[in-house]
Amino acid sequence: MGLMNERTRELVKADKEYVWHPFTQMAGWLSSEPVVIESGEGFYLVDTEGRRYIDGVSSLWCNVHGHRVGHIDAAIRGQLDRIAHSTLLGLGQTRAAELAAKLVKIAPEGLTKVFYSDSGATAVEIALKMAYQYHRNTGRPKRQKFIALEGSYHGDTIGSVSVGGISLFHGIFRSLLFETFFVPSPHPYRFEGTEGECLAHSLDKIDHMLRAHSEEIAGVIVEPLVQGACGLIMHPAGFLGGVRELTHKHGVLMIVDEVATGFGRTGRMFACEHEGVRPDLMCMAKGITGGYLPLAATLATEQIFDGFLGDVSEHKTFYHGHTYTGNALACAAAIASLELFEQGRVIESLAEKAEVIRRAISAMAGLDYVGDVRQCGLMAAVEIVRDKATKESFAGEAAVGAKVCAAMRGKGAILRPLGDVIVIMPPVAIYMATLEKLLAIISDTLENDLPRIVKGA
Ligand code: PLP
DSSP, rough: OOOOOOOOOOHHHHHHHOOOTTTOOHHHHHHHHOOOOOOOOEEEEEETTTOEEEEETTTHHHHHHSOOOOHHHHHHHHHHHTOOOOOOSSOOOHHHHHHHHHHHHHHTTTTEEEEEEESHHHHHHHHHHHHHHHHHHTTTTTTTTTEETTTOOOOOOOOOOOOHOOHHHHGGGGGOOOOOEEEEOOOOGGGGSSSHHHHHHHHHHHHHHHHHTTTTEEEEESSSSSSSTOOOEHHHHHHHOOOOOOOHHHHHHEEETTTTTTTTTTTSGGGGGGOOOOOEEEOOOOGTTTTSSEEEEEEEEEHHHHTSOOOOOGGOOEEEOOOTTOHHHHHHHHHHHHHOOOOOOTTTGGHHHHHHHHHHHHHHHTTEEEEEEEEEETTEEEOOOOTTTTTBOOGGGGHHHHHHHHHHHHTTOOOOOOOTTTEOOOOOOOOOHHHHHHHHHHHHHHHHHHHHHHHOO
16 A cells, blocks of 8 residues: 555555445455545545545535535534434424425426435335336326336436446346336437437437337336436437427326436526426435435325325325435435525526536547537536547546546546546535636646556557
């Protein structure tokens, strides 16, 4: 191990001995020199060596207002003086009720019921089960299947993996999964044709699929505007609205997974707002607590909720729940986060920041090996390719994206790539000066380190 203080050495030893990290090839991890985060300060993470890094991916797309935010800290402490947790099975709870009312107020119109859970995957799992049972409860029991987009990511539980379309993550579990119909996602950079043709192609495929399986489909699930985990694919304008029209036309439910896009990331509170879409079911997680505590919510329409009402003997009850459903500390954090949105005019400040990102990545687009830059609000991606003309990618084993992000770490920024796509997703409330610093680090690394890194690829 390189130079490290004694405490870091002990912590790294304990980590390597006992912690199994998510989405990580542990053989590589065990021979690496990991950064161990000790604390946070605003938009910075601080490690056990006292080094500070800009949190360039919002601690995996969830941090909104920064770390150690006074108002959220105080709300959690205040709640601790009352109670940390009590169950929603058979009991009401103050914070869960207050938060539900607030969520309904800011969600797209028509979503009036809030079902809590604790992660994006569970929010999706719940939406799928609700859609399935809704059709059963209302006399259409054959509607059991879902349409999803290729490359989609909705979480890692078996139901959410079943509607996931990333073969690297999901392929190995195929025999455990239920059948889902996949349609091509509209990805203009990788589509041969115009953006309009790309949009029409995907919508046609969905229409075709809905017609071919008209009696079997329970719903269509989409990540709105941006497909995150498969490399920040940005859908052409009109796609989300087009899916809403098709689902209406064919009488199936539309499930929108706002887990990554919600709470300001796209420049509006929810991505649905860009196209005036009102889904039947909507999943929220990640940024719901400002990135503080695990909490998720699945919002449903009155119509879906009503489909579950009846005498117990009718077996219409939704038999689903988790121990920590609606956890009071997490709900208190979420309420405080929403208050900051209200008081701090966070959403109003986003257009200016998005413009700064747009200008920076437009300049990066001219650099060698940068194949594409794309952006939706405060979600941005720089895709590195071997050949700009043919769009040929580097071999996965070359880990170009990972090496680029490692180089940024040395300059004081934490980013996590998706393959060779550099993901830029800072906390929504990031200060302009910190954002500019982050973009300068990314730009400098792509200009000066990337050519050296690809030489070895
Ligand atoms: N849905 C989307 C769109 C996501 O991006 C993610 C996580 O990245 C999830 C669901 C899963 O969320 P979680 O990791 O909280 O289970």
